[in-house]
Amino acid sequence: MQAVTLGPAGTYSHRAAQAVGDEIAFRESVTGIVEAVATGAADRGVVPIENSIEGSVTESLDALAGFEVAVVRELITPIRHALLAQHDEFDVVASHSQALAQCRSYLDTEHPDVALESVTSTARGVERAREESTVAAIGRPDTADGELRVLAENIQDRTSNATRFVVVAPIDERSTGGGKSSLIVYPNDDYPGLLLDLLEPFADRRINLTRIESRPSGERLGDYVFHFDAEAGLYEERTQEAIAVIEEIAAKGWVRRLGSYDVEHVVG
Numbered sequence: 001m002q003a004v005t006l007g008p009a010g011t012y013s014h015r016a017a018q019a020v021g022d023e024i025a026f027r028e029s030v031t032g033i034v035e036a037v038a039t040g041a042a043d044r045g046v047v048p049i050e051n052s053i054e055g056s057v058t059e060s061l062d063a064l065a066g067f068e069v070a071v072v073r074e075l076i077t078p079i080r081h082a083l084l085a086q087h088d089e090f091d092v093v094a095s096h097s098q099a100l101a102q103c104r105s106y107l108d109t110e111h112p113d114v115a116l117e118s119v120t121s122t123a124r125g126v127e128r129a130r131e132e133s134t135v136a137a138i139g140r141p142d143t144a145d146g147e148l149r150v151l152a153e154n155i156q157d158r159t160s161n162a163t164r165f166v167v168v169a170p171i172d173e174r175s176t177g178g179g180k181s182s183l184i185v186y187p188n189d190d191y192p193g194l195l196l197d198l199l200e201p202f203a204d205r206r207i208n209l210t211r212i213e214s215r216p217s218g219e220r221l222g223d224y225v226f227h228f229d230a231e232a233g234l235y236e237e238r239t240q241e242a243i244a245v246i247e248e249i250a251a252k253g254w255v256r257r258l259g260s261y262d263v264e265h266v267v268g
């Protein structure tokens with residue numbers, strides 16, 4: 001199976017995608033990955049959705065709301081960052097904005113004077129460090145080779161650092177089986193208690209929500225799209241009932257069932 005993910009080779013996304021496809025292709029953005037699946041250019045896409053230190057990967061949430069795709073798997077993987085460079089002396093640290101943010105305290109304490117450069121992926125930062133001796137990168141320690149040295153390991157701000165990835169598939173491959181489900185709701189409405197109304201159908205049926213995230217709809221200020229993850233499968237009657245109530249509340253907008261899946265842990 002072909003899986004597309006964030007490139008170039010050597011990203012954390014690449015490592016997660018190896019659990020999904022035997023043939024891996026790369027894109028420069030998570031939007032490009034979701035689009036490739038939505039348009040039929042790829043069988044599966046692997047995108048980061050949430051990190052335990054830094055929170056949501058908002059571009060991924062917006063891409064899931066923007067394209068008609070299914071979520072068929074969830075992969076949780078530990079993230080251990082290393083500082084890689086040609087020498088001890090460098091002026092710039094280049095990495096993905098998520099990785100820079102996950103190592104904020106380390107950088108402030110150990111390298112307060114370096115400039116931070118945000119690039120499209122950690123592997124792109126490693127490429128920069130390989131090309132320029134004044135640039136260091138934050139990325140996977142196993143991407144160091146030849147001229148690149150590992151200057152420090154485990155530099156993330158907390159020892160336990162994990163990123164949750166979702167595997168996207170064409171919409172007709174959506175599954176209703178699994179212990180978790182993802183849902184996106186755009187109520188296109190605003191009144192006191194709207195959010196409470198959206199939560200009650202879950203609470204009334206004892207469905208545990210594991211995440212709720214609001215993202216701007218882009219239509220007008222203060223107008224939101226809500227992302228829900230629930231600990232119940234779409235095949236379950238209680239989930240179908242809850243969604244039916246939510247569909248009435250969101251009658252002016254839309255509700256999208258991304259699919260059901262089980263949580264998997266991928267270690268290295």
Ligand SMILES: O=C(O)C(=O)C[C@]1(C(=O)O)C=C[C@@H](O)C=C1
Pocket residue numbers: 006010011012013014048051057079096098099120121122123163
């Ligand atoms: O740049 C990479 O290596 C990625 O796979 C992206 C990404 C992310 O966007 O969160 C994935 C895992 C880590 O949290 C850091 C970066």
